[in-house]
Amino acid sequence: MALLETIVIAFWAMLPAYVPNNAAVLAGGGRPIDGGRTWGDKRMLGDGKTWRGTAAGVVAGLALAGFLSLFAGDVQSATGFDVPAFEPLAALGLAAGAMLGDILASFLKRRTGRQRGAMFPGLDQLDFVVVSLPLTALLSSEWFFDVFTWEVIAVVVVLTPILHVTTNMIAYKLGLKNEPW
Ligand code: CTP
Ligand code: K
Ligand code: MG
Structure with a gap:
C-alpha cells in the first residue's frame, strides 16, 4: 500500500477516537466523574x-463514525483509497476507548502527584490510542484487523502526537482550552 493511502486510512479510521477529546473540551463541565472523591490525599x-x-x-465519536460510514463508498470511488465504513461496535470501541484512555491517564497523573491540567508528555499524546485500539480489537476483531494493519498502526503512532499537539495548540489559542497540551 502506498504511504499516502496508509496515512489517509489511518487518519480516517482514527477520527472517531480523535474527536471525543475535542468534544469533551467543548462540552465539559458539571459533575466530575469521581464526585470529588480522593484516594490518599489526592483526587481520584x-x-x-x-x-x-x-x-x-462518546456521542461525538459515534456520530462521526456514522457520518464517515455514509461517505466511505464515495471516498473510495473518488480517491481509490480503501477507507472503511465503521462497524457499530468498532465505533464504540474507538470513541469510548478514547475517553477511557484519557480518564485512565488522569488517574495516573493524580497518582503521580500532577495537578489537574499538568502535562505528562507521551501519555497526553497517546493515552487514547493505547486504550481505543485494544478495546476496538476486542469489540470488533474482524473489522479491526482488517483496517489496522501494522503499517496503519505505525502511522497512527507517529501521526497522533503530531495532530494532538497541533489541535491542542489551536484550541488553546482560541481560548477553548486552558493549557496548550
Ligand atoms: N473534559 C471533560 N471530561 C472529560 C475530558 C475532558 O469535561 N472526560 C473537559 C474538562 O473541562 C477539561 C478539559 O476538557 O478540563 C480539557 O481536557 P483534559 O486536558 O483532558 O483535562 P485536564 O483539565 O487537563 O485534566 P487532567 O489533568 O486530569 O488531564
Ligand atoms: K488529556
Ligand atoms: Mg489537559
Missing part, C-alpha cells in the same frame, strides 16, 4: 473529567 481523577464531557465525547 480531578475536576477535568466530567460526566457531561465524557458523554459528549
